[in-house]
Amino acid sequence: MxxxxxxxxxxxxxxxxxxxxxxxxxxxxxxxxxxxxxxxxxxxxxxxxxxxxxxxxxxxxxxxxxxxxxxxxxxxxxxxxxxxxxxxxxxxxxxxxxxxxxxxxxxxxxxxxxxxxxxxxxxxxxxxxxxxxxxxxxxxxxxxxxxxxxxxxxxxFDAVAPIVKKETINFEKAFYASRWDKGNADFINCPLNKDEYENFYNILTTAEKIPLKSFEAKYFEGCMPIEVIASRGFDTLRFGPMKPVGLFDKRTREEHHKNYQFYAVVQLRQDDKQADLYNLVGFQTNLKWGEQKKLINSIPALENAQIVRYGVMHANxxxxxxxxxxxxxxxxxxxxxxxxxxxxxxxxxxxxxxxxxxxxxxxxxxxxxxxxxxxxxxxxxxxxxxxxxxxxxxxxxxxxxxxxxxxxxxxxxxxxxxxxxxxxxxxxxxxxxxxxxxxxxxxx
Known part of the structure; x- marks a missing residue:
């Protein structure tokens, strides 16, 4: 054989x-x-x-x-x-x-x-x-x-995104939707206004990171840590993982004009078959765990979110x-x-x-x-x-x-x-x- x-x-x-x-x-x-x-x-x-x-x-x-x-x-x-x-x-x-x-x-x-x-x-x-x-x-x-x-x-370096429990998400501030209403509304969306985004950005860019090892870090663009994206400019996240375009909360859309959009949106994607756990899309990170909790809880819909897995970063x-x-x-x-x-x-x-x-x-x-x-x-x-x-x-x-x-x-x-x-x-x-x-x- x-x-x-x-x-x-x-x-x-x-x-x-x-x-x-x-x-x-x-x-x-x-x-x-x-x-x-x-x-x-x-x-x-x-x-x-x-x-x-x-x-x-x-x-x-x-x-x-x-x-x-x-x-x-x-x-x-x-x-x-x-x-x-x-x-x-x-x-x-x-x-x-x-x-x-x-x-x-x-x-x-x-x-x-x-x-x-x-x-x-x-x-x-x-x-x-x-x-x-x-x-x-x-x-x-x-x-x-x-x-x-x-x-x-x-x-x-590669990085992993945090996962939170769905039952701890505030759905008075979060909503289900897909971008431009294409397909099923499977993503949980957590919107931020300008003040909330500025606060989030300030926490992120001043947060303490886990020290890297001695060899030089080379990032692959498809899995880049969120803090590295943020370091490239205030609006970079708003054109990347926190892009708001095409996402609308049907409960409040009629209160605004037709083309109204949020300043920034954090999307969560289902992570298990039972739909108990959701990961933060594009939120790969190397922040210390305490800093991750502070950052995630600064998002209005996630103010009381329970984190079941923190983001980690590792050499590839x-x-x-x-x-x-x-x-x-x-x-x-x-x-x-x-x-x-x-x-x-x-x-x-x-x-x-x-x-x-x-x-x-x-x-x-x-x-x-x-x-x-x-x-x-x-x-x-x-x-x-x-x-x-x-x-x-x-x-x-x-x-x-x-x-x-x-x-x-x-x-x-x-x-x-x-x-x-x-x-x-x-x-x-x-x-x-x-x-x-x-x-x-x-x-x-």
Whole structure:
């Protein structure tokens, strides 16, 4: 029987392990938790969502939605279970993070082809291995990877948003709505007037932060701490996570003129299936916990909010993929070694799952002695792989799914006056037809 090792039980590693095991490969899955913690995870479960509980937009006319559909078509078990554990969040796919990870843990623990080994890997095996240790790779393994690759790892900081109990929100001052009333009104909105925003801003910009470690902090724009956003100017938050446009309280809208909008709005997104917990959207932070409580309680609708998880900040690690990886996710220097997930420089849950799946697909082909699969940049997954392995980056930084990296045929380039949705629909159709051809050609 074929054998492989997967290091890391996060989203990418779990997806890779399940795919291989489902295809009759005996998998040894190494996960150091709970014996050694990361500082960000809260359990020993597999596929734990550490930051937000959202996998982004659902519509395939969006970059994120397209990537999820591509992964689903290629056989992603984690995308399937994400939909089984979804919670209301408008047009986004948000999940019950605990229900999801419990289900994936159950699948892995009960799989006859997966052996779980709860220990830290400090040396890379010589046998076929997928490294999917994520952005919180241990120092020992980082050192081992650096020895093998001859490249320094890059460091940047990631941050997690606080979660509050719904029953402690003041709904006399908060309201349900989606932006421009699109989709279901699944978000809880906490408005602020100008004076309230000024007070909030002053608390935020003078709050005490947890000291950073000695190495330089590099922020990924998609998960930037709110205090860093605020440091760029008084109104920056009002054009970012506290953007008020398109949000209206139906109870009071008629009292104001038609185009009335709040000065700023804090949005809360459902975090569990029971709708007991809500996270503050875009409020990733490195403030000390006492300062977080003071800041959150300065928001009128959250003046008595009970915080069940405070925001935290942690170092993230990723390899210099353009110099280390082929587009197959196989390393250039060792055919038995593959990387997947955020350690490769993709950013986001869907991206981690998709690359974990792709590494699993190519590891299976490697074990069978078959030609490895490469995807063209006409699909979102292919575009991500093209980007992270592109040799001419001046300064390689993490990337998430976006239309800017996708190959655009002439018929799309001619649609300059068309809407984003129309262009997205055309690109999506091209990508999905291509993925179906790949699936039918390689897997049938």
């Amino acid at each position: 074929l054998n492989a090792i997967v290091i890391g039980g996060g989203l990418a590693g779990s997806q890779a392990a399940i795919y291989l095991a489902d295809n009759n490969v005996k998998v040894k899955l190494y996960e150091m938790r709970p014996n050694k913690t990361t500082g960000a995870h809260t359990s020993s479960d597999f596929a734990e969502f550490v930051c937000s509980n959202s996998l982004g937009a659902q519509s395939v006319t969006s970059a994120s939605g397209l990537l999820k559909e591509e992964a689903r078509l290629l056989g992603s078990k984690l995308i399937e279970e994400a939909y089984n554990n979804r919670v209301p969040s408008g047009n986004s796919l948000s999940i019950d993070r605990w229900g999801f990870s419990k289900k994936i843990t159950q699948i892995i623990e009960n799989h006859p082809n997966i052996e779980i080994i709860r220990e830290e890997i400090t040396q890379l095996p010589k046998t076929p291995t997928i490294v999917a240790t994520g952005p919180l790779t241990s120092d020992s393994l980082c050192s081992e990877i650096k020895k093998l690759t001859g490249e320094d790892n890059f460091h940047f 690690t990723f390899i210099n993929s353009p110099k280390i990886l082929n587009k197959t996710l196989q390393t250039k220097f060792n055919p038995n070694l593959f990387f997947a997930g955020q350690i490769t420089g993709v950013e986001g849950y869907s991206e981690s799952i998709a690359t974990g799946l792709f590494a699993g697909i190519n590891m299976l082909r490697h074990l069978r002695g078959e030609k490895l699969l490469e995807l063209e940049a006409k699909c979102m997954l292919g575009a991500l792989l093209e980007y992270i392995t592109f040799a001419n980056h001046k300064a390689f930084q993490p990337i998430n799914s976006n239309w800017g990296i996708v190959e655009k045929p002439q018929e799309v380039e001619k649609l300059k006056k068309k809407s984003k949705e129309e262009k997205g629909a055309l690109l999506s159709n091209i990508a999905l037809e291509y993925i179906k051809e790949i699936r039918n050609g390689y897997f049938c």
